[in-house]
Amino acid sequence: MALIVQKYGGTSVGDIERIKNVARKVKARVDEGHSLVVVLSAMAGVTDRLIKLAHDASDRPVAREMDVLLATGEQQSVALFCMAAGDIGLKAQSLLGFQAAIITNHMYGKARIEAVESMRVHELLDKGQVVVVAGFQGLDAETGDVTTLGRGGSDTTAVALAAALQADVCEIFTDVEGVFTSDPNVVPQARKLSHISYEEMLEMASLGAKVLDIRSVAFAAKCGVKIHVRSTFSDEEGTMVVPEEHVDEKLIIRGVAYSKNEARITVKGVKDEPGVASNIFTPISAAGIVVDVIIQNTSADGTTDITFTVPKTDYKQAMNLLALKAEKLHAKEVLGDPDIAKVSVIGIGMRNHAGVATRMFNALAKENINIQTINTSEIKISCVIEEKYTELAVRVLHDAFGLAEDVLPEQEA
Amino acid sequence: MALIVQKYGGTSVGDIERIKNVARKVKARVDEGHSLVVVLSAMAGVTDRLIKLAHDASDRPVAREMDVLLATGEQQSVALFCMAAGDIGLKAQSLLGFQAAIITNHMYGKARIEAVESMRVHELLDKGQVVVVAGFQGLDAETGDVTTLGRGGSDTTAVALAAALQADVCEIFTDVEGVFTSDPNVVPQARKLSHISYEEMLEMASLGAKVLDIRSVAFAAKCGVKIHVRSTFSDEEGTMVVPEEHVDEKLIIRGVAYSKNEARITVKGVKDEPGVASNIFTPISAAGIVVDVIIQNTSADGTTDITFTVPKTDYKQAMNLLALKAEKLHAKEVLGDPDIAKVSVIGIGMRNHAGVATRMFNALAKENINIQTINTSEIKISCVIEEKYTELAVRVLHDAFGLAEDVLPEQEA
Structure with a gap:
């Protein structure tokens, strides 16, 4: 018992x-x-x-x-x-x-x-x-x-x-019935996962899947608590959130997530020297604004562009703060775009599989969806795209990684 | 401070x-x-x-x-x-x-x-x-x-x-503005008291004046806490509820209270012998019914009538319980009347003044209000009367004891 x-x-x-x-x-x-x-x-x-x-x-x-x-x-x-x-x-x-x-x-x-x-x-x-x-x-x-x-x-x-x-x-x-391969409202073929690892769940939650509060997943991971996400209104089994070793890794990608809650800001043509990033982000974080993705590319002429995303609700404030700073930073200009979305593929399987990024970029390119920035972790790849392409992008990625058709672990049991 | x-x-x-x-x-x-x-x-x-x-x-x-x-x-x-x-x-x-x-x-x-x-x-x-x-x-x-x-x-x-x-x-x-000599809705001439003793306030509260919760008055009396009852919606002084020695005793009667929440029950012609009262009240209290006034008159022929009051809400249940018991008690009959009221005059001054009861009975008699039962304590006299006379009785008592006209303690200051 x-x-x-x-x-x-x-x-x-x-x-x-x-x-x-x-x-x-x-x-x-x-x-x-x-x-x-x-x-x-x-x-x-x-x-x-x-x-x-x-x-x-x-x-x-x-x-x-x-x-x-x-x-x-x-x-x-x-x-x-x-x-x-x-x-x-x-x-x-x-x-x-x-x-x-x-x-x-x-x-x-x-x-x-x-x-x-x-x-x-x-x-x-x-x-x-x-x-x-x-x-x-x-x-x-x-x-x-x-x-x-x-x-x-x-x-x-x-x-x-x-x-x-x-x-x-x-x-x-x-x-809801559990954790799905993607938002069923966007991807009708999305399927319920029988198992997902803490790490994947953390990425899913922080990337916009609202099934579980992210802090509870972190807590569960730390203490090894098995979570069963399921529906109050049915007796169906839901999704088990468990340590990685309990998850069948056959599936390379376990889910496609998206978020429309961010805005992108690019500070163009700042000097490529120590202290620049600090000068940009100190006022932003002092204002309590949480910066998500940060990308900096090296450039040949001694200047560089720094791009980052902030919550859409903090976008205006961040732009104002940077406008005040731009001169001091000797930045060429500060560009912003609130009409962006982040689409992500997540799965611990990608650790052992090359080619996930390529497959993702190809799928988006085939639909002429331009990738504005790319950000990766060990088990996820996120791309920032124009907001209007969000649903299309999620569907083609779900399709490209065979999430609807593949034999999922729960169907083998 | x-x-x-x-x-x-x-x-x-x-x-x-x-x-x-x-x-x-x-x-x-x-x-x-x-x-x-x-x-x-x-x-x-x-x-x-x-x-x-x-x-x-x-x-x-x-x-x-x-x-x-x-x-x-x-x-x-x-x-x-x-x-x-x-x-x-x-x-x-x-x-x-x-x-x-x-x-x-x-x-x-x-x-x-x-x-x-x-x-x-x-x-x-x-x-x-x-x-x-x-x-x-x-x-x-x-x-x-x-x-x-x-x-x-x-x-x-x-x-x-x-x-x-x-x-x-x-x-x-x-x-409300404080404690009044009577309910201002019934007696327009009712006046706010500047002081009242715990004992009087307890009687007022238990006899129907709803300004203060009775338990808080008892608690205050026990611990000697001075209470100031006053209005949230004005800055006027209200009424001080204080130890007896702080109250000017010039006034014999400090208030007239009434309650329409009781019903009267009379058990007629029971044997005047030990155990009878117990037989009547055991089932009543077992049912959680709180009995208030109890009156028993001796009678010449070896039988007696026992009268008591119960909360109006418990009246039917009490009557049913007694109907079951009546035969065992050898009672002649059980009479009940839910249409009664209790009017009371209250004041620590009556301890030192004879004639309070007489003045009360005379005032009621003058209006042809029949007194059904009488109950007294050291500082109050309560009469049960027909409910329809309640307001009239309260007004004539308020008048008979000069509560509107007398120089009250607060007016001497």
């Missing part, structure tokens, strides 16, 4: 009927003889309503109090769940962040879990209770303050609990 | 604008140099909405989880208040029940405060912060569970904090 940590997102507990549905799902597993810890998000829409209230109350809501406010969303979910559980004879007890001892640092709004002192969870499990933990919230043990982990934080709560309890599996229930 | 505990009820923090208004009121006092601890209720309507949600989730919501759910109401108020405070330069920090260490017993939904470990409150006050405590909620230190104190519990939170901190005064802000 297994110890299972389950996490249900905001849509899964979106109203009272859905909460009752989740209670029935949990009961079915308990009836099979398993021990369950259930982590819940706030009911869909609640967090947004609370944020709106906060902005009505203040032009700049204090971060500490924002966490106190937002934590009520999950607190309500777990209480309502345990009430519904009572009606169907499921013994369940709620624990808030401070009660489950989800210990975090003091970074309000984006706190990091530092420890889970799971004694009380163990005690309840030993009594045959389902332990229902409020996701997203923690306790700064030093100050005794309520903290929250930021959007998607409940995934991390679940993984941290699974790690602390040495659970057999951490099931993340969501409104 | 004083240490002041203030409590604002649900109407006072009923929406964001009102929360901002309260923040301004608090700031005005801080600017005068005082140290403030502020206790808040949930925004008006929030608790009722949460209770409805609970009943949607379950036919019989688990008490433990109900407290977890309801505690979110006050948690939201204190967070929003501190945000609004930040905007006007008021340094305020929220504390939840577990953080302010409002330690209660384990009676979910009606927990009693057993201790307030105010160390953290002191620390914040020493730093010049306004400490904003979530009312109504506490922590069962034994289990670590969230508890709530029941309706009106925030008054008790405030008084308990005032006692623990040895505050100079506990100001209870509400939507």
